[in-house]
Amino acid sequence: MxxxxxxxxxxxxxxxxxxxxxxxxxxxxxxxxxxxxxxxxxxxxxxxxxxxxxDKLSLVDAIRRRHLDDCLAVVRKFRAEGLSPVEFATSLVRDMIAAHSAYPGLHRVLLDEAPGSEDYRNPNSEFEIEYLDYYAEAVATYRKRAPNAKDRTAALIVSDAIDGVIHNAARRGALRDPAVQDELIRLVSLYLSDPGEPVGA
The missing domain is CATH 1.10.10.60 (Homeodomain-like)
Structure with a gap:
């Protein structure tokens, strides 16, 4: 600005x-x-x-930042402690979809059309750190331990799953499809319920 x-x-x-x-x-x-x-x-x-x-690029950056702030506002509302995986996933997915539904065509444009700054792609930005820390804490809560390296990897998986499903639903005009919400809740809750043991262990 x-x-x-x-x-x-x-x-x-x-x-x-x-x-x-x-x-x-x-x-x-x-x-x-x-x-x-x-x-x-x-x-x-x-x-x-x-x-x-x-110029309009600076305005697009402000719109992007507002979207990221909206996503952080969602994750700041809910903590996994005291909630079952289904309850946690339901609250998180429901409100994350709502945050993307105000302007359903916006996210396709931001992802596919509008130029972006390098800050938006920075994997070590303040947003990325807080966002992934939140998911790592949730994973560790259900695995009954303090967050460790495996939980941070799991945080990448579950956050990318949520973001990917929601962003692609926005691209397809399917954000308001209740089946998308239900299946995403099922995916996230089942993943969080898993104790995290390696396959074949």
């Missing part, structure tokens, strides 16, 4: 711009995404938009 909004009114303006940008990307794709369209839908002048975002 060109500058950080400090007053409530400025924060509301930025929020309107980011939400409008997400809507236009979702509905019209990268080809239909312009700062003029975003400003018009947000109800602000193009000059106001450029106060915060120097």
């Amino acid at each position: 060109r500058k950080e909004p400090r007053q409530a009114r400025s924060r509301a303006t930025v929020e309107s711009i980011v939400q409008a940008g997400a809507r236009i990307l979702s509905d019209g794709g990268w080809a239909g995404f312009t700062t003029n369209k975003v400003a018009d839908l947000a109800g602000v002048s193009i000059g106001s938009l450029y106060q915060y975002f120097p």
Whole structure:
């Protein structure tokens, strides 16, 4: 961003711009995404938009960051401790799908069409560290131990399974299909229920 909004009114303006940008990307794709369209839908002048975002790439980065923040908000709500694997998987999958459903076409555009920054692909970003730590903690909880290297590998598997199913469902327009949700819950809960012993051990 060109500058950080400090007053409530400025924060509301930025929020309107980011939400409008997400809507236009979702509905019209990268080809239909312009700062003029975003400003018009947000109800602000193009000059106001450029106060915060120097170009549409910086706006796309802000939309991506908002999506990652939404995903972190989901994982911060639920801890595995005290929940059965099915209860945990149900809460997590349900809310993660909801976070992707506000603008169902957005994720296809972000994944397949819009240019991305290197920060978004950084496997050692703050987002990736917190996100994978969360899944490692959940795996270790059901294996009744402190997280270890095997649990961190398992965290990659279960997080990639959730992200992959949800992102591909978004691509196919199937996010609201209850069967997708049910089967993903079943997959995650069965995986978490497994004690993690190697095959053939």
